[in-house]
Every structure is written in structure tokens, then in C-alpha cells.
Amino acid sequence: MTSLAILGVGKVGGETAFLSAALGLADEIILYDAYDPILRAQVLDLQHTGIDVTVSTDTAAMRDADIFIFAAGTPRTPDVRTRADLLEANIPVVKRCGRHLQGFSGVVITITNPMDANNYGLWKVMGIDRRQCIGFGGQLDSARFACLLREAGVPGPAWVLGEHGEHQVPLFSKTGAYVEIDEREATLSRMRGASMEVIRGKGGTVFGPAYHIAMLIRAILEDRREVLSCSCVLDGEYGLSGCSLGVPARIGREGILGIEEWSLDTWEEEKMAEAGAFVKGLCRRFDD
Ligand SMILES: NC(=O)c1ccc[n+]([C@@H]2O[C@H](COP(=O)([O-])OP(=O)(O)OC[C@H]3O[C@@H](n4cnc5c(N)ncnc54)[C@H](O)[C@@H]3O)[C@@H](O)[C@H]2O)c1
Ligand SMILES: O=C(O)C[C@H](O)C(=O)O
Secondary structure, eight states: OOEEEEEOOSHHHHHHHHHHHHTTOOSEEEEEOSSHHHHHHHHHHHHTTTOSOEEEOOGGGGGGOSEEEEOOSOOOOTTOOOGGGGHHHHHHHHHHHHHHTTTOOSEEEEOSSSHHHHHHHHHHHHTOOGGGEEEOOHHHHHHHHHHHHHHTTOOOOOOEEEOSSTTEEEOGGGTTSOOOHHHHHHHHHHHHHHHHHHHHHHSSOOHHHHHHHHHHHHHHHTTOOEEEEEEEEEESGGGOEEEEEEEEEEEETTEEEEEOOOOOOHHHHHHHHHHHHHHHHHHGGGOO
């Protein structure tokens, strides 16, 4: 039996539960939220689909789940400029939830922002192998980059590494086209604003994240061993350690099977180093 646990079933956690059920990714979905009315509503709404899936709210059973999705905490509103600005609000949530699942043996997917720092924080608090902790965001950033490349008539592929935030690193060198630095910076600036346009219009990003989270869940459960842009706790890869950052990672049943070290051009290397330095600063908040 395949079991999926989702902690925090607001907009993204709730849609991920629905999509996972609709795609038949799990036999059992365990939901929990600190706000009881939303928890009850999401359980009922899911049950009313009639999909053949067991829906539970047994938090003790979360420890035995195959995948644990962490989507609890505060999201951005139009007045919160960057994802990093959510760190202080979400640190207590990360610590409390991480302590509850210390020694967890399945795969953790971190959604809550600032996602890279929180993935590092969960890894530290839970005391588990770094290969079990996957931070989600790079797939979504890559899909947004792909939209802009298509608009510019550049075929791609579209890969985004680095921070899921202001310090994201779009890999123009992998697109197969030569793109000037000022054009890169202009594209990057649009990418930084991409999700806020959705947040302003509908209160939060939902379809994009939930779809790519479902694809990540599928890659894990079906042991697809495909390379995806994911935030991983680094131990020297890309010259970085002491943080979690978006890198190309091979994903399978055990989580992160390996991190690929791609050659980057000078602009990308500089952006990656800046991203690393910035996220490392955020991660230090979990060191005490
Ligand atoms: N990584 C990504 O690509 C990505 C995409 C979208 C959203 N996010 C982030 O995911 C998080 C959730 O976003 P959302 O739009 O679903 O927000 P939301 O407000 O709709 O849902 C968050 C839920 O967490 C619950 N919660 C808060 N503290 C909790 C606790 N201690 N235990 C259990 N539940 C708790 C709230 O009651 C709420 O229902 C935010 O931090 C947001 O920025 C990340
Ligand atoms: O931008 C946000 O605050 C939400 C999320 O990280 C996203 O990229 O959609």
C-alpha cells in the first residue's frame, strides 16, 4: 500500500491531495492542518469525489507514510516582497513539524517558503539522511522559464537551478541559443515576478505547483530515476555546503539518488555562487 502524508492542506496542500487522488498516485492520503475547519472541509471534498482512495487524518500514521509533503505555514500576499521574508514566520512551523517526524524513513518533499532554507531546516530537525529531503520549486521555475523561452522563440530545454526565489539561476547555456547578458537579466527579472502576478490575481499559486509536485511524487513512487531540478542539501556539490539549493537531481524510490554536476557558463556560475551565499545565510537560522 502506498501512503502519502500532507501536512498543511490549504491551497497547495489541498490541490496536491486532490491531484494525487485523481491520478491514482496513492492508496492512502493522510491529511493534517492546524486549522480544523479547513482540514475537515478538505477531507469531505476529497471524499465527495468518490475516488477510490483512503482519506485519513491520523497524524500518528504520518510517520509510516512513503512520502511526507510539508506545505504548512504562511504564504506570500502581495505585500510580502520575497519568499525569504517568510522565514521568521515559518521557522517555528518547520521546527514543530520536523520534531514530530524525527527519524522518518520515507521521502520528504518541502513546499513551504522559503523552501530551500526550510528543506535544510527539516533535514536538520528530523535528523535523517539528506537524500530523503527534496525541496520543491525548481520544476515550477523551469516551467515558467520555458514559457518565456517559447515566447522568445527559443526551443529550450529550460532548466532553472539555484534558489526558489530572487536568486534563481536560469541556465541559458542549455537552451541551444546564444542569449546576451542584458537579455538574460531582463528574463530573470520577469521570472522573479511570475508568481506574484498569480498571487495578486487569485490569492496564491495552485495549479502550477500542484501539477509539478504530483509529477515529483510519481517520479519517486514509480522509481523513475529521472533528473529534475530539486533543492538538495549540499555537501560540496557546486562548491557549496551548509545549505539546500536547486540542482539537477536524479529522483527515485529512495529520494535523491544522485546530484549531477553540470558545467555552467561564467554568468551562471556567478549567479549560483550568489544563490548559495544568500541561502546559506538563511539556513544559519536553523543551526541553533
Ligand atoms: N515551493 C513552491 O513552489 C511553492 C508553491 C506554492 C506555495 N508555496 C508555499 O507553500 C506554503 C503554503 O502555501 P498555501 O498557498 O497552500 O497557503 P495556505 O495558507 O492556503 O495553506 C497553508 C496551511 O498551513 C496551515 N498551517 C499553518 N501552520 C500549521 C501547522 N503548524 N501545522 C499544520 N498546519 C499549519 C494553515 O492552517 C493553512 O491551511 C507557503 O509557504 C507558500 O509560500 C511554495
Ligand atoms: O511565489 C510564491 O510565493 C509561491 C511559490 O513559491 C511559487 O513560486 O509559486
